[in-house]
Amino acid sequence: MTTGLKTPSNYYIKLITTFPPRPITNEDELIATQNQINSILDQRNITQDDRDYLQVLGTLVYDYEQQHEIIPPLKGIALLQALLEESNLQPKDLVAVLESEFIVLDILDGKCQLTEKQTQELAVFFKINPTYLAE
Numbered sequence: 001m002t003t004g005l006k007t008p009s010n011y012y013i014k015l016i017t018t019f020p021p022r023p024i025t026n027e028d029e030l031i032a033t034q035n036q037i038n039s040i041l042d043q044r045n046i047t048q049d050d051r052d053y054l055q056v057l058g059t060l061v062y063d064y065e066q067q068h069e070i071i072p073p074l075k076g077i078a079l080l081q082a083l084l085e086e087s088n089l090q091p092k093d094l095v096a097v098l099e100s101e102f103i104v105l106d107i108l109d110g111k112c113q114l115t116e117k118q119t120q121e122l123a124v125f126f127k128i129n130p131t132y133l134a135e
Contacts, residue, residue, distance in 0.1 A: 012049040021056045024064035033057055076135040077110060083126050097121045 008016075019036045022029075037057050040050050074082050084091070091104040098104050098118055106112045114122070114133060123130035 009049055011047070012053065015049065015053045021053075021060060024060050030061065030064055033061055037061070075132055076114075077108060079132055080122065081108060083128075087126075094122070094125070097125050 019032075024030050024033055037054060040046065040054055043050070046054075083089075084094075091108060092101050094104045095101050098107065098121070103112070107114055107118075113135065119130050119133045122133055
């Protein structure tokens with residue numbers, strides 16, 4: 001017997017025999033794995049065994065998505081909009097950087113382009129490379 005590994009509980013054995021963790025090879029398997037994850041997350045009390053099993057399933061989903069899901073890189077205004085959303089900010093929160101809410105809204109609506117200075121200031125504000133904000 002290998003030392004350092006604890007004996008799995010009967011509940012954990014039930015989890016891995018009911019839905020055995022296997023590498024995901026197609027979209028149907030991905031959906032089935034995501035459904036299994038959701039069914040555990042929907043439970044009222046999540047045990048350490050559940051968390052361990054979720055970590056395994058989550059790793060399998062992550063590995064599949066890294067190999068098969070092409071995530072287009074965001075740049076320019078699309079990136080700025082995503083940064084606002086991700087940071088739970090509103091356009092008015094950029095007034096300190098871009099001088100007025102009208103300017104912010106015009107930029108987000110594509111009515112005007114970011115200047116070099118605005119690009120630099122937004123890059124500092126969001127702590128990103130300014131080239132990502134260039135169109």
